[in-house]
Structure formats: C-alpha cells, structure tokens
Amino acid sequence: MLQPAITLSHVTKVFSTGTIALQDVSLTVGDGEFLSLVGPSGCGKSTILSLIAGLSLPTQGDLCWQIPEYRQELAFVFQDAALLPWSTVKENIRLPLKLAGISRAESDQLVDEAIELVGLTGFEKAFPRQLSGGMRMRASIARAIVTQPKVLLMDEPFGALDEITRNKLNEDVMQLWHQKRWTVIFVTHNIYEAVYLSTRVAVMGVNPGRIVDELQIDEPYPRSEAFRQSAQFGQYRHRLATALATGMGSVSIL
Amino acid sequence: MSRSRPMFPARRSLIQRIVSPDVLAPLGVGVLFLLAWDAFVQISGLPPYLLPRPGLVLQTLIDNWNELFASLMVTLQITVVAFLAAAISGVGISVLFTVNKWIERSLFPYAVILQTTPLVAIAPLIVIWLKENTFGALVLCAWIAAFFPVVANTTLGLNSVDRNLNNLFKLYNTNPWQRLIYLRLPSALPYFLGGLRISGGLSLIGAVVAEFVAGTGGAKSGIAYQILISSYNLQIPKMFAALLMVTSLGILIFIGLSALSDRLLRDWHESAIKPES
Ligand SMILES: Nc1ncnc2c1ncn2[C@@H]1O[C@H](COP(=O)(O)OP(=O)(O)OP(=O)(O)O)[C@@H](O)[C@H]1O
Ligand SMILES: [Mg+2]
Numbered sequence A: 001m002l003q004p005a006i007t008l009s010h011v012t013k014v015f016s017t018g019t020i021a022l023q024d025v026s027l028t029v030g031d032g033e034f035l036s037l038v039g040p041s042g043c044g045k046s047t048i049l050s051l052i053a054g055l056s057l058p059t060q061g062d063l064c065w066q067i068p069e070y071r072q073e074l075a076f077v078f079q080d081a082a083l084l085p086w087s088t089v090k091e092n093i094r095l096p097l098k099l100a101g102i103s104r105a106e107s108d109q110l111v112d113e114a115i116e117l118v119g120l121t122g123f124e125k126a127f128p129r130q131l132s133g134g135m136r137m138r139a140s141i142a143r144a145i146v147t148q149p150k151v152l153l154m155d156e157p158f159g160a161l162d163e164i165t166r167n168k169l170n171e172d173v174m175q176l177w178h179q180k181r182w183t184v185i186f187v188t189h190n191i192y193e194a195v196y197l198s199t200r201v202a203v204m205g206v207n208p209g210r211i212v213d214e215l216q217i218d219e220p221y222p223r224s225e226a227f228r229q230s231a232q233f234g235q236y237r238h239r240l241a242t243a244l245a246t247g248m249g250s251v252s253i254l
Numbered sequence B: 001m002s003r004s005r006p007m008f009p010a011r012r013s014l015i016q017r018i019v020s021p022d023v024l025a026p027l028g029v030g031v032l033f034l035l036a037w038d039a040f041v042q043i044s045g046l047p048p049y050l051l052p053r054p055g056l057v058l059q060t061l062i063d064n065w066n067e068l069f070a071s072l073m074v075t076l077q078i079t080v081v082a083f084l085a086a087a088i089s090g091v092g093i094s095v096l097f098t099v100n101k102w103i104e105r106s107l108f109p110y111a112v113i114l115q116t117t118p119l120v121a122i123a124p125l126i127v128i129w130l131k132e133n134t135f136g137a138l139v140l141c142a143w144i145a146a147f148f149p150v151v152a153n154t155t156l157g158l159n160s161v162d163r164n165l166n167n168l169f170k171l172y173n174t175n176p177w178q179r180l181i182y183l184r185l186p187s188a189l190p191y192f193l194g195g196l197r198i199s200g201g202l203s204l205i206g207a208v209v210a211e212f213v214a215g216t217g218g219a220k221s222g223i224a225y226q227i228l229i230s231s232y233n234l235q236i237p238k239m240f241a242a243l244l245m246v247t248s249l250g251i252l253i254f255i256g257l258s259a260l261s262d263r264l265l266r267d268w269h270e271s272a273i274k275p276e277s
Helices: A045-052 A068-072 A087-100 A106-118 A133-145 A165-181 A192-196 A225-227 A232-245 B014-018 B021-044 B054-063 B065-099 B101-116 B120-129 B136-159 B164-173 B178-216 B221-232 B234-266
Strands: A004-014 A020-030 A034-037 A062-065 A075-076 A151-155 A185-190 A202-206 A210-217
Touching: A004 A045, A020 A045, A020 A210, A034 A192, A034 B014, A045 A151, A045 B101, A062 A068, A062 A202, A062 B221, A068 A075, A075 B164, A087 A106, A087 A133, A087 A151, A087 B178, A106 A133, A106 B178, A133 A151, A165 A185, A192 A225, A192 A232, A202 A232, A210 A232, A225 A232, B021 B054, B021 B120, B021 B136, B054 B234, B065 B101, B065 B136, B065 B178, B065 B221, B065 B234, B101 B120, B101 B136, B120 B136, B120 B178, B136 B178, B164 B178, B178 B234, B221 B234
Parallel strands: A034 A185, A034 A202, A075 A151, A151 A185
Antiparallel strands: A004 A020, A004 A062, A202 A210
C-alpha cells in the first residue's frame, strides 16, 4: 500500500448558487500514484481538483496534505490550456520559474528541457494563437512540469484532441510519470485513457457529485499496445462502464 | 518554415496597403464630395465669404501656410501634453481603482461627473483660475476631455482577466504586484489602447475648445485663434483652411494611434491579427 499523500474525508462542496457539486466524498491519493477521476459531465471532477489546489475551500469535511511539503510543489494543467496570449511559448513555460524569482540564465536550461520533452522544439517563439489545440496543450503541460512538481493535477488535458494525438500524449505522460514518480490526479471522460494510464480509477456519479466506485488497475509499467488489446483491458473497461452507468442511475435522458 | 519565426504571415508592402479598398473607398467618397461641393458653389453662385470653393481653400492654405502651421504647432503642443497626461494618469487611476474596490466605488462617480460636465461650461473658470499660466489652463481643459476613456477602458481591462489565468497565478502564490505586472496590465493592454484612440481625438477637441474659450488673448495663439479671428474678419477661406488643418491633424492622430495599437497587439490579439489569405 502506498503512503497517503492527500486525503479528502467526507468533503461536501455547495456553491453559492445552491448546486451541490460534491457530497460526502472521501478519497485518498497515494504518494506516487496515478489516479484517474472519471465521471459524467458536471459530477464535480474539476471541483475536486480545485479543492486540492486550494483554489476553493470545502463547505464541509476535511482536505489534508499528509505530506505537507508536496503542497508547495503542485502543478495544474487546466481544462483549456490557459496560456498567456501575449507571451511566446518559451515565455509561457518560463512563467512559473520567473514568478518564483529564478533568473533567466538559470531557467533557460529547464525551459528548453521541458520544451523538448513535450516536442515543441522549433516553436519557442510562436505565440499561442499560432499553435494547434494539441500543441497548446503540450505547452501547458510543459509549463506544469518545468517546476518539477511532486503533485500534478490534470483536468481533461486531452479532451479536445483527436485520438492519434491523444494516444501520443498519453504515452508521453505515462513515461514522464514512470520516470519521475510524481503523484498524478488525472481527470478524463475517456474510459480507455483511464484504464491505460492509471494505477487506480475513481468513478464518480452525478446528482449529487460523489464517488461510486474505485478500481485498482494491476498492470505493470511501462504499459504497451499489447495491454490495450488484452482481454484484461476489456474487463477493466467493462467494470468501469458498469460503474459509470450506476453513477448515472438517477438521471434519465429523454 | 524558418526555425526562429514559424508561421508569421508576410507583411504587406506599403504600396499594397495604399491601394487596398480600406484606403481607396473613403478616398473616392472624399473626391466625390469635393466635386459636388465645387459644383454646388459654382451653380448656386454663393460668394466665397459664405462658402469658398475647395480650390480657393487650398490656395489660401498654401498662401498662409507659415502662419497657420505655427498656430497648429501651438495647438499640437497642448494636445500632446494633455494626451500624455491623460494616458499616464488614466492608467494610474485605473490601477488605483483595482487596488481597492472602495477607491473605485468612491471616486468613479466623480470621474463620470468630470466627463459629463460640458467642457465649454467649466473651461472659462479654469482659464480664470490659472490666469498666469494659460498653457497650463489649456492643457488642463484638454486633459479633462481626454482622460475618461482611458480610465473607463483600462479599468474594464484590468477586471477582465481570464478566470483560468487568474487561478494559475493564485496557484503560483503570486503577490498582488506580480499579478498586476504579469497578468492584469497585459490583459488590459488592448482595452487601454482602445481608450487611447478615443482620447487622442478628444485631447485635440479639448485643446481647440479651450483655446476658443481663452479667446484671442495670449501671446502664442493656437489654431482655434486663427479660426476665431478669420471668422471675425469674414476671411472665410482662411477659416476653412484652418479647419482643414485641425481635421487633418485629428486624422493623423487617429491613424498614428491605430498603428501603434496594431503594432503592439499584432502578435496576439484578435483585433490586430491580419486574416490569412
Ligand atoms: N463557480 C461555480 N459556481 C456555481 N456552480 C458551479 C461552479 N463551478 C462548478 N459548478 C457546478 O458544480 C457542478 C460540478 O462542476 P465541475 O466543473 O466540477 O464538473 P466536472 O465534473 O468537471 O464537469 P465537466 O466534465 O463537464 O468538466 C456542476 O453542476 C456545476 O454547474
Ligand atoms: Mg471539468
């Protein structure tokens, strides 16, 4: 069993509009874990991430950093790339280092490494509007990893991408995680992606937002295409799909 | 694709820009208008002291160029000083507004009052109060006319930061100063420049109005003085020539500020991006 890094106990989040985004959510994130959150739109996935990031506070319940140092070493990849439109790719990726007071000379090498890692070499001087959606997302990922975070929160980073690009970036993220042993919390709609990448998947239900099931994916890394084709992959997928369906239970779409 | 600057659209040459419909269409309208004007005066037989023909206006402008140009420079000085003051103070006031909601709440109404009070009504007071410093009085009037668009637009811009970017900066534990420099001011830049474009014209109008109010006194006399004197003396062609100069100056100011705005925003803001052909 992994050492717990972050625990949420009986967390409820009610927005001022009266929406109950999360109800009685308890979740433990292990140190070095790749945890995926899947669930229908509006079930509170983004809300969980913003609670963990400290961008909003729980209405009830506790959020506890079991490894307090990690709290300062957090990076967030937002649902849209959230790049500064007036800065070049390179300056966007340098931003967290600049804000932390690291000089250009010192940050240059780190920034170049991050750019190379996400495959944006040659586009350092391009502005975000000159990039494709996938490239923008990669710039956003580079900005997150340039600080060498301990905890990486990713909110549907590949939601808007085509399958080929998505697979490629999945591969990259998995390798990075495998190398660096970060703790990753990854939000997605995509069951394939969740099974392929994660050590564990938490399935969420809607109305109110809650966790309906958790599934451990016991498959060694690095994972390959063979895993995707295996019968076991199909079983995991099936279990997730069933859990998702129960989570949708109370909602009928006419 | 070059390595350093991928995918930049080629800049259009000067000739291409001049021959573009954006320039030709209004130019055509202008020429038609002048022809109609000329024909109208000729047919109706109006005397030049009521409505001079365009050719006469041009001739008068050339004949009186030195005198008129010197006056225009005086007005331009007032305009430029007032404009710079409006730009700088406008940004300063907007930043102050965003530091604390209470400052905005308590001061913004007064900015509106200053803006909505007719300048012609308060200009005489200002000219009297600053009797020993006419230049200062004129600048102050022009500033009052010009500063509000900068304040209103920049304040809006400073408050229009993208929510995700705001969260990003919160996440990085930034202090308010860093958020101002690296996030809010750049976000506000397009709004600020939009305000500047309006203020440029307004500072010229403000300067001319103030000169009118100040009257014919004062050793250094601006272009409004020329317009006034010409109309007293029924030198209507000269009056039109002076008017033509003011208008041209206004257009030049607008073009200059638009070019500045396009230059500063061309890499990233939708308003300044040239469509790909
Ligand atoms: N700032 C807010 N104010 C009011 N309600 C909000 C706010 N943010 C989210 N909500 C509500 O909380 C619920 C959960 O939202 P959240 O963004 O966490 O969903 P999500 O699971 O991330 O959905 P998606 O997959 O579509 O991104 C939704 O019903 C949403 O309307
Ligand atoms: Mg979301």
